[in-house]
Amino acid sequence: MSERVVPPADRRRRRPTKQGVVLSEELIVSTALRLIEEHGADALSVRRLGRALGADPSSLYRYFRHADDLMLAIADELIGRTLRLWRPTGDWQEDLRDLGLKMHAGALAHPRAAVLSSCRVTGRAHEIQAVETILGVLRDAGFPDGEAVRIYHAYVDQALAFGALDSAAIALPRAAREAEASVWRATYARLPADTHPHIAGTARHLVADMGRSSYPAALDLLLSAAAARLQEIRARQERPVPDRI
Amino acid sequence: MSERVVPPADRRRRRPTKQGVVLSEELIVSTALRLIEEHGADALSVRRLGRALGADPSSLYRYFRHADDLMLAIADELIGRTLRLWRPTGDWQEDLRDLGLKMHAGALAHPRAAVLSSCRVTGRAHEIQAVETILGVLRDAGFPDGEAVRIYHAYVDQALAFGALDSAAIALPRAAREAEASVWRATYARLPADTHPHIAGTARHLVADMGRSSYPAALDLLLSAAAARLQEIRARQERPVPDRI
DNA sequence: ACCTTACGACAACACCGTTGACCTGTTAAA
DNA sequence: TTTAACAGGTCAACGGTGTTGTCGTAAGGT
Structure with missing residues (x-):
């Protein structure tokens, strides 16, 4: 399989998906969050996320090694949002x-x-x-x-x-x-x-x-x-x- | 489907399964617990549980409306066990x-x-x-x-x-x-x-x-x-x- | 002896994560 | 400008999951 996920530095990210969306790590994470908020945590699956993005599910494996990786990215995004609100x-x-x-x-x-x-x-x-x-x-x-x-x-x-x-x-x-x-x-x-x-x-x-x-x-x-x-x-x-x- | 799960009072529980096991709520719960203990948490699925019991997975739906129900039954059993262990x-x-x-x-x-x-x-x-x-x-x-x-x-x-x-x-x-x-x-x-x-x-x-x-x-x-x-x-x-x- | 019906078995459905193969357009280098 | 490399998209398939409609059968109650 050589290596499915390419390090962000080497990304070229050109061709839009069949429905015209240009994928990116950020877009995937934010779409996942939206999906979770709207339809619940169990509504988050690779296939549904793919559908919501207008992309084939397998495309996501170009950005995350597996579903778990995606979860971690989502969690980190939430931490960042919270920390930004805090004033010590x-x-x-x-x-x-x-x-x-x-x-x-x-x-x-x-x-x-x-x-x-x-x-x-x-x-x-x-x-x-x-x-x-x-x-x-x-x-x-x-x-x-x-x-x-x-x-x-x-x-x-x-x-x-x-x-x-x-x-x-x-x-x-x-x-x-x-x-x-x-x-x-x-x-x-x-x-x-x-x-x-x-x-x-x-x-x-x-x-x-x-x-x-x-x-x-x-x-x-x-x-x-x-x-x-x-x-x-x-x-x-x-x-x-x-x-x- | 009328109602798949029969209230315990009306149970007759006669015919053994194809491999000779006579199912019951207690047997299912305890087998599930054993399965979790032996093979880890992700080893518990309706299908695996059925296999472990020597019964068709769908048979379990005669005793529990869905997998969640089974989990709650297990949890209830756990509360009892914990309290019984405790010596103030x-x-x-x-x-x-x-x-x-x-x-x-x-x-x-x-x-x-x-x-x-x-x-x-x-x-x-x-x-x-x-x-x-x-x-x-x-x-x-x-x-x-x-x-x-x-x-x-x-x-x-x-x-x-x-x-x-x-x-x-x-x-x-x-x-x-x-x-x-x-x-x-x-x-x-x-x-x-x-x-x-x-x-x-x-x-x-x-x-x-x-x-x-x-x-x-x-x-x-x-x-x-x-x-x-x-x-x-x-x-x-x-x-x-x-x-x- | 006859209904009734509890309940096990089967097959099927829709979903899941994941992978290998293929194809295509962009891009960097020659 | 041409070309070769390859990022990154699609497709099809595999083996897993929970769940349900249907059917047959054996055990009760009467």
Whole structure:
């Protein structure tokens, strides 16, 4: 097969497709995103994408080695869009809070894409930039390297994981989503106190809370734990090894 | 087609399959679980399952309306198994840590089921039992109702979200998974210090840390933040009434 | 002994990702 | 200006997937 995908430098990209479209990596990615937004994540297939582009499905293999490559390109595009919106202030906790909420919001804005890109490491430009930025915020705040990486990892994965989780909930068929919401009212809130005392005792809070995303709460918990850890570290640096034989 | 799936009450389940197996909902679910465990997540397809059972694939549609239904049945079975493994000790933080890790491990053992079930509220017996149990742990620890629900929600969603995230990573085709691992070594660890100082400065930690799941770390952060919150609450309760043991 | 019907088997459908072969127009070099 | 190389399009085919309409048959209930 020699090599199907030609490195971008050697591209000449001349002949338009049979329906007159001139393909390019960018056009393919953006069309894929549009397709996902309009018809859901499972509407994205090589064949459908080809049809949407007015090209033969096999043409896409001139640009991506396989469908997975395409997914990574889509994921990276989303990271870039989110990062471009973010404006850091210098307060590490506030900045990470803001970025986390923006990533989460970005995922919710593209529910279908978020679900399939959440678990991938792309190693592409935008992702690298994001890693560098977040690590910088943590190290500048004073976290030692090992701790910074540990917290970075938990922070990013939590944002991705909740993004995917809440996206999946949003992407459910409308009927299913309403059914879920009513389960808390109709089933949980009506359990008798003698068999389920804790549910019955907190029913009011459950109905109010379970309809919303818990990401903001989880994010705050994570950041406050990190802040506590940072204070510990600073204290130890100032008063090195108090009493230890 | 009238209705393909017959309600369990009306089942007669007599004729064995051509290869002599007598099908049942339980047999199908357990065989599916075995198949996942033995040959990986992508080994589970209706056709393969049929082959493993010695039955025609279409026969399975007498028991489940579609493949999703089967996944949910598997997921429900998993909730039950996880709860049955858990042995609370009375130390709320340790108990929630243990349960969280067990839920996460359960999800990883059955990636496809975890992905599908993570965002759904079933309102079924096992789920209700889990809600009641976790809320009980938090209230007994001393969290007021509103706080208990807030933390319960973040805790459960975190377990589900990370379970789904890490499951999705595991469910990737083998080649893609290995590619991901090597990205940290081959791409990130080789970025020059002048353009990416923070990545270069922590490369050693990144390579070591990013290959693992960050759920244990994220769980610990959440629980320690909750513990800090609880101390605050207790302190506030004790101050208005100074002498109180 | 007879209906009824649960349920297994079969064949077919529409889709999927992917590949090898072929062809064609552009482009860089001679 | 001619020409050879080749990027990049199309086509056909392979083996996989979930799902359904149809039919036959054996096991119940009466």
